[in-house]
Each structure stands twice: as structure tokens, then as C-alpha cells.
Amino acid sequence: MSEEKKSLNFIEQIIEEDLTNGMKKENLRFRFPPEPNGYLHIGHTKAIGISFGLGEKYNAPVNLRFDDTNPAKEEQEYVDAIKKDVSWLGYQWENECYSSDYFQQLYDWAVQLIKDGKAYVDSQTSEEMAEQKGTPTEPGVASPYRDRTVEENLELFTKMKNGEFEEGEHVLRAKIDMASPNMLLRDPLMYRILKKSHHRTGNDWVIYPMYDWTHGESDYLEQISHSLCSLEFKPHRDLYNWFRDHVYEYSKSDFPLVPKQREFSRLNLSYTIMSKRKLLKLVEEGVVSGWDDPRMPTISGLRRRGYTPASIRNFIETVGVSKRENIIDVALLEFKIREDLNKNANRVMGVLNPVKLVITNYPEDKEEILIAENNPELDAGSREVPFSRELYIEREDFKEEANRKYFRLALGKEVRLKNAYIIKGESCVKDDDGNITEIHCTYDPLSKSGSGTEESKRKVKGTLHWVSKKHAVSAEVRVYDRLFSDEAPDGHKDKDFMEFLNPDSLKVINAFVEPSLVNSKIGERFQFQRLGYFNVDDDATKEHLVFNKTVGLRDTWAKVNK
């Protein structure tokens, strides 16, 4: 535990600096502010990890705030899903907040701004306003309504609030600077009329505050010390500060602390997309089965896929925080889940691509119960696995002839059956098309695993997993591949991300697994030895087992074999 050696990321450095400049540690407060218009994805876990991580590090409160200022897109379903996902990741929020709870306060402040000549009602169309806005290189021009009197503005704004106008007739704008090089400062909108029911406030309001007017003030009301967001909000910072500084003048006695916005780069993962809008499209077009499809980069998808909260948190930790654009190799995420599951998942045997193996010198009616260790990494005990004359092994684990690089079963070659005996390939049976239907072998009765005999200690190069044919339990196994075939599916200007969909991202297999798995529970995770990590899918029932392949084991042989 060398605390002093651990380096700080740039946000931690800012906080440390604020602390040395006199900010009290008790005043540290953070927030995670999702809009409830979709499910959380792996990209959000970075933001979650940063703010909640800071909360843990400084023992400071972190609010979960729903940024719900657009009734057209937000739904309770998403609120529930977001809360579930954040909790599942293992974070606890101090307060559950809603921007919509601040609508009245925001309105009151807006009225004050109008009275101070800092805001006005504009009555042009959005097209007209867009035209006046100018471009980054040319200044904008003032709206003809910019100099309305305070009285007129007040009257119009009140009528807007009272629902006396239709959508689009008027908006409230902050009066800042139409010539600012920062386009966001060219009299940004504060309110628009939206005659839609809100998931929390119902029909109480027909004017809704815009993001910029809402977000910073919500931070201020909650007395957030550091408001952390992603880089695309950097240009908003000037506006954040403008609003904040005015509101502070109105309310500093009640709310003395001034929040500070800082920006970090968002997370991008290779071979996937991270846009809610695009993920929604995958769901709506039925490309995936839902937001929690195991191929989705959503938290709910990863959860269903078999990822653990710890693996995701470790991943985020390793990725770090900076201000540069990045694409993180999905291999790192896979490493993190393997690392966790290798340590914690019990080992079992299952055969995904079965071929029959007959041990010709094993007695017809004999059955044995063999002992198999659950997890060599842990003291996780052992289980019983039935063994008999006829087994299933993987089709890839047998070749009639093989070179010395091939460690598996071949005619005349020996391998060990995991937890069982050493066998030797003798012959195989083929159908009319030349496909192998049955493999015949002989076994060495003295080589039984753990028996302590000389024969049992013999080294053979290969070890195969297997399932006793008579005792095998059939199971549906869903094998996933990446959803997109391109490293950056939405990184092409000339091509739509849908063009890169991988048609083979899901394969459904009928497999045979060892009988101990009939008692497995939904969500339970296992290592299928030599194959990978699998978990029990939500669709599984007692009668019909369903497994998801979380991730394969690292496979050096597959690389050599290519």
C-alpha cells in the first residue's frame, strides 16, 4: 500500500489544488446526472466511476440526478433501469434528485434575470434565429425582439408559463453577446414551450428549461463542488459560468458554494458503438433482442452476458482519466472479466460440438463417480462427475493423424480425460460422407486421476474435457461474437454504422453439459474447462438450461492453428 506513489489524474489534481487553496473537504460533493432517455452503457460507467470513485476516495456524497428537462424523450422505465444499473455496479448515491424538482426555482430565477434585463422573450421562428446566429467566423445579429422592455418580457413569459401560447411561438433567451466567438453565448435559449406530459411533473408545466439553464443551476442547488462531464461540454463551460454567476448573486446566502465544471474524454470501445441514439436503433429494428441483449455494450447487456461489477470497475480504473480522444481495445475488457472469473468461477465440463467416444475395454454396464475440483484458485471444494463407457468429446479434439504439435487425441496417441483416465485412440467410424460418427479408444484402468498409482502420474501431453453420454444434460448455449466487424463502426463519414453489423454475432448451439449443472441458478457463472466462461441466462428454466458465453479462454492453439 504505497499511497504516496499512486499518481493522481488531472481531476484529482484539481481537487487537491482546491483543497490546498482553502476548500473544505466537507464541501466536496459530486453527482452523476444521466438523462433518463435510454439505458446506461459501458461509456457511462466511466463517468459513474469517476464521480462515485471520487466520492469514495474523499468520503464525499454523490447524488444521482436525473436530468429530465425534455418530456418528449424521457420515461420512468429508464429511471428504473438506471438506478438498477448504478446499484448493480456497487455504488450508493446520497440523494436521488431530479432536475424537474427544480422547475419552480429555475422559473423564479429566470424572472429575476428578466427583471435585470438579462433575458428576453424572442418571438421568431427557430429558422430565423438560426440565421441570425452567425457562424464561428462571423458574428451574429441581434433579434428584433432583443430590446423588448422588462414589462413586456415579464408579461409574455408569464403567458408562456400559463399556456397561452402554442409550441414554437415564443422562447426565453439569455441576453449575452451575439458576437461572442463562443456560439453558445450568442443569446442561448433558456425556455421553450412544450405541451407534453412529463414523467414526473405531468401537465404542471408547458415551458421547459433547456439543458444549459438547468444543469449548472441544479449543480448549484445541490451544492455540487465539482461537476464532471465529458469533453463535448467544454464550450458550454462559459455559459455554465455565466448562468451560475448570475444566480449566485441572487442566492448566495442560501447557496454559498459555487460549483465548477471540468471535462474529461469519454470512453470509446473498439468494435462497438456508444451512442444512445444508435443503440436505440439496434433495439427498435430488432437487430438485438433488447437493451439487455448480451451483445449490447449496455450495463444490462454486460450483466446478462455474465460480466461482474468488479470486472467493469477494474476496467474503468485501468482505463484512467484524461482529455484525449481514445479507443480502448475491447481486449482489455475481456482480460478484466477473465481475470475475475478465473479467480472466482467454478470449473465444469461441457461439450459444445460433440462426437461420441467409446472406450472399448471399459465394462458395458460400469459407471463410476469421479471427483473433480471446483476451482484450483480457491478452496472451493469438489463435486462428483459420472463416468461411463460412452462419452462425448469435442469434435475438434480428435484427428485421425496428427503432427507432434497436436496435443489432442489421434489414432495411436494418448491423452488424459480430465479427472479420469488416460486413453489411447484406436479407430474411428465414419458415415457414407466420410464424417466421423464415433471414435473408439482403450483406457488404462490404472491411470485414474488422483489414485496415486505410477500410471496415474504418467505425463501425457494433452488433456480433454468430456461428458458421459448417458448422464449428459443437454443445454442451449448462446455463443456471441462482436456485434460489429469494424473497429470503429461509427467512425466512418461515408458509411453508416449499420453496414458493419456482424451477421454471425450470435450462434445458438445444442450442447451437452455435466449433470451437476441442472441445479445451476440464473446468473451463475462457470468456467467450461478449456472453452471459456459461461453464465446461466435469464431464459433458463429447470427443464431447459440456457448458457451465455461470456468470453472464451485465451486460446494460443487457435492462433498457432491458423
Added chain:
RNA sequence: AAACCUGUGAUGUAAUGGUUAGCAUACAAGACUUUGACUCUUGUUGUAUAGGUUCAAAUCCUGUCAGGUUUACCA
């Protein structure tokens, strides 16, 4: 040719002017192995570029180049 932000191996990040630029992943070679896994050992690749300041620059300054962001009644 606007403003702002960002450039460190393949990827991500560290070094906060001061030893051979560290760590993780990835990749490669080997050891071990009743999982071709895990673990262990070893190895390859890097400070965008040109100047400047300094005894000393990845770090500070200037130019160049490259990438990103901003022109929603979305957040």
C-alpha cells in the same frame, strides 16, 4: 485562413524541468501445466514536428502539422 481542446510504443495511461521514459493490455519467445487456461521468465515497438529557454525539456515558450469540439426550441 474562427475560437477552444488534445498529441508519449499497437492500445490505454504514468513520469508535475533532474537517473537507462514506468505500468497494464496486446503481440512474441520460453518455463510450468490433469484446462494449449492460469501463473512465472524474457523480449519488441514510444515523447507529432521545427526552433527556442535552461547546466538539464515528454514537461516551459513560439511556429508548423495532425486529430477533436462548437454553428439543436436534445442532453
